[in-house]
Amino acid sequence: MKAVVTTGQGGYEKLVYTDVPLPSLAAGDVLLQVLASSVNPTDINTRIGWYGDGGWQQTTPFPLIQGTDCCGRVVAVTNPEHQPLMGLRVLVRPCMRPRGFPSMDNVWLGSDFDGAFAQFVTAPASEVFPVNSAWSDAELGTMPCTFGTAENMLHRANLVAGEHVVVTGASGGVGSAVVQLAKRRGAFVTAICGRAKMAQVAALGADRVLARDGDDLAGLPAHMADLVVDNVAGPSFALMLKLIKSGGRYVTSGAIAGPQVSLDLRTLYLNNISLLGCTTWAEPVFANLITYIERGEIRPMLVKTFALQDMAQAQREFLNKTHVGKFALVPPQ
CATH class of the missing domain: 3.40.50.720 (NAD(P)-binding Rossmann-like Domain)
Structure with a gap:
């Protein structure tokens, strides 16, 4: 599959658009075809080393496929009970709680493990939320993180x-x-x-x-x-x-x-x-967000859409700060 791999801290030369293997699925995971993602400050801050030597919360696992936002479609599951998710359009909760919600420990899609700047990504089935909305993939892809x-x-x-x-x-x-x-x-x-x-x-x-x-x-x-x-x-x-x-x-x-x-x-x-x-998300937060989207109580702030391979250009324009809203990134379909 195609992906943008961040190879380490540095300039735009660290963003490499290349072929990488399809991600493997662990028990309880689902495989998503990425429909859209978007640019976030964390992507840039991690690449330039703004968080310091320790990275974002923990040492950044370079080389890394970044991409905290993910609107995707479920194309494979590992557990039979997750079969109803097949074919559904979903948003991925980017802030995940590996020790459960009583603990403040958290890991983030695209910061602590490979994210959505790719054609496919894996996520625990518990972290994908079907969304019933007329919004476009790009509009939905701007929502999760911000x-x-x-x-x-x-x-x-x-x-x-x-x-x-x-x-x-x-x-x-x-x-x-x-x-x-x-x-x-x-x-x-x-x-x-x-x-x-x-x-x-x-x-x-x-x-x-x-x-x-x-x-x-x-x-x-x-x-x-x-x-x-x-x-x-x-x-x-x-x-x-x-x-x-x-x-x-x-x-x-x-x-x-x-x-x-x-x-x-x-x-x-x-x-x-x-x-x-606030870094660690409370348990009701993402489900609430899905509800607001489905009820039309909020609206997307999509400014511009870039092809995934144009990541460097998208980040340059993002840093110009002349926009109000988000830049979406769409991988080859």
């Missing part, structure tokens, strides 16, 4: 109707998903993004959109938000913490502007703020 991550943050932070949530990086994949999912929960959303993308973020349903480089941020009142969802971090972290009401929450699953932040512990403890770091 929307699952966004839903997990809101689930962990227990966002409820009527609360005020501030979303940084609201034009990014996860940020734009948070805007949609927070509105679905009935929250009031203040979204922060680049000035050129404000209209697009407003169209997602944000109640108020602020430019990240404007004077509006400095003038925001302290203690206005029940929750801050912040995947930007960096220099703005201290300001975001001051926006949170007493007893409020701060949740993050990334650090686009830099992982090193300045924290005044007095702001944290005097205001009884809870800090939540």
Whole structure:
């Protein structure tokens, strides 16, 4: 089969489009024909070594077929009880819990083992979710990682109707998903993004959109938000913490502007703020996402589709950050 193999840390030369053997199936696995995947920051961060020598959670097993998102069709099963999955279009839950949900141990498709930047991929049958939707393969292929991550943050932070949530990086994949999912929960959303993308973020349903480089941020009142969802971090972290009401929450699953932040512990403890770091997904998250898709309660954010062999071009355009949404990748069918 054809696949893009990431051979190690480095530049685009580490992305090699080549022939590789079909993946072998372990007991309980299913074989999927990959219909679509998409570009995520983790793909690039792993390739360039942003996570450090330890890789993403654990040492990255180069050479690696990346690809955290997978919309696929089940073409083979190993256990007779999984026969009803044959031929179905499915999404793969990328965050898997090998020790079960009572443990926080997790492994990720395309980061800890071979993923969906290929014509075929294997996954445990327990991690594939049939999806009944009129969306295209490419649209579905943009959903698992970003929307699952966004839903997990809101689930962990227990966002409820009527609360005020501030979303940084609201034009990014996860940020734009948070805007949609927070509105679905009935929250009031203040979204922060680049000035050129404000209209697009407003169209997602944000109640108020602020430019990240404007004077509006400095003038925001302290203690206005029940929750801050912040995947930007960096220099703005201290300001975001001051926006949170007493007893409020701060949740993050990334650090686009830099992982090193300045924290005044007095702001944290005097205001009884809870800090939540989110990588491991809670059990209901992915099933909830499938339900939202099937009910039409959210919409895909597909910007552009690339052929799998054009991976390097897709990542270059992704890093230009002129888009709002996701780039899909489609392997040869």
